[in-house]
Amino acid sequence: MPQATPPKEGEEVELVTSADGTEIAFERTGSGPPLLLVHGMVGDRDNWEALELRSPLAEHFTVCTMDRRGHGDSGGEGPYEIERVFEDIITVVEEIEEPVALFGLSTGGVYALGAASRTDNVRALLLYEPSLQFGQGAEAAESYTEMMSLLDTGKAEEALLVALEDFGHLSSEEINLIQSSPLWQEQMELVHTVPWEIEAITGYEFDPDQFRNMSTPTLLITGSESARPYKDGIKRTEEALPDVHVATIEGHGHAGLATASERFLEEVLTFAGE
Template identity: 30%
Template sequence: MNTVRSSDGTAIAYDRIGAGTPVVLVSGASCARAVHTELAELLSARFTVLNYDRRGRGDSGDTQPYAVEREIEDLHAVIGEAGGEAAVFGSSSGAVLALRAAAAGLPVTRLALWEPPFMSDPDAPGRQADYAARLGELLGAGRRGDAMALFMRTVGLPEEMIAQMRRAPMWPDLEALAPTLAYDAAVMGDATLPTGTAASVKTPSLVLHGGRTAPFLADAARMLAATLPDSRLLSLAGLDHTVEADVVGPVLADFFAG
């Protein structure tokens, strides 16, 4: 494990493996860098891979107050450790963070985005505002477990599964990540596609979704690919929202190799 200091002094932890053109991996909500371990190992056969913990997760620090701009600075610091520029892969809300970072002018050479969870229905902004407010209330009251359960309920997990997970050995680790759910809510904004932001990204981009994923995620991928100036869309048969390294990895490797 390595660390780099972000602009505000926060220590950002990352693993670095492989050799070649640098690639940085950005995780989504309720996840630390371990979620991309297998993908990092697969890509390391052809690339130098930096797989990092976003602030507040795993081995990284968490300086307050939070702002999306601080997370963009964190990614910039990791890219600096990669040599000053890098290809970037982001999954779920991590894809939205990667998109915002590229739009902010970070030196991203190629941008790959897995199922950014934008919504297009007219009620989406209201639902997102209600979710963010309730999340803030639970976290403010120290109810981390209930905050994580709220997130899981919001993304569609059934109550029986949530109850089982609350009894599982992994639950304390998920509770530890609960404060960062508010960070992902901030990254998502009102949960709709920020068309102006996306349209400003000139980086060659690949937008990916699973063939068995939720329809709104496939729709979001199509909308984003249509908005990015230099992009292509790819559906991977048989996959849902989970990034399966053995399927996604070879596709990313070909894209990052140019």
């Protein structure tokens, strides 16, 4: 049975057991209605602190931040089927008990969407550019081969750049911003998880009919300058959900949580606070 790693020193971490026996770590901060944050690619729950988002949100919500399986203090390693990640999120959601506002970033948005369709304990769903087309196409296959070669030879930084450029579709300006932030070192330590993400999401068949009867109010957040795959993901998700609103952060891209944090917080506080 997969086991979780010991919690980081000084942190009060809750461990819950997912459907397949994997231990999933999460922690709670603040007070108010619960808001569960699901991180994106090459991330863990520490990302929200590095982005300086956890504390502002904790002034209004009980902010719950989780480590997806194979990340941070959670157990399990990849590759894994995407349904296991859905189950992990549902396990945390139901541990919280009170109806949850659920937010997912990028690949985390795909996982949050899948989980929300399988539980009744989500009162609001917020997604920042769910990566439905993550790792698809001939160019992505070439990038995958290059990234794996770099990982095999211990070149974590070069592999991370390939991941952010070719799979994250980030601009050079966005990558420079990440490189100058505390996120960079964290992401280099987690770049080995990118192949697991690619295998999980490319093996997932997005079926719009699965969401036709999902009544959860949903906010889709996108950047006006984001790459085409993210715009396509927003469009497909919007078309699939019956109760959905789209908010666009003008002048920003996929790294909008970092480059336009005040605008992002405004959208989350307005929607999840209702």
